[in-house]
Amino acid sequence: MCRNIKTLFNFDPPATEDEIQAASLQFVRKLSGFNKPSKENEAAFHRAVEEVAAVARNLLDELVTKAGPRNREVEMERARARSAKRFGAEDRT
Structure with missing residues (x-):
């Protein structure tokens, strides 16, 4: 679904x-399909973000x-390895 949304459950620190x-x-x-909503949709967009965040916090x-x-550093290294395998090795340091 959304590749930019990271898993947030079961990390130390939370x-x-x-x-x-x-x-x-x-x-x-x-x-919504909006990166930035129009003025008319801004209130509904921001309210939705706040409501989703509250539900996500309750879920977690x-x-x-x-x-x-899980260890964040280990998971980041695994993600880098998957990315290198998928898109080709590229040194980004």
């Missing part, structure tokens, strides 16, 4: 409000797992 807000914004952008707070928390 997802931040900024991460949840960014994922919510991406989700509403995808659903209620989910349970027996698996240990």
Whole structure:
């Protein structure tokens, strides 16, 4: 669906409000088709982002797992490796 939305569950440290807000914004952008809404749609767009963020926070707070928390650095390295395999090795450092 939305490749820019990252998994936020089961990380140590837990997802931040900024991460949840960014994922919510991406989700509403995808659903609405707007990167930036018109003035007429701005209030509804921002309200939707806030509501999605609240629901996402509730979901993350209620989910349970027996698996240990994931490490952000390890997951980022895995994502880089997948990207290099998919698009070709490119040094971005």
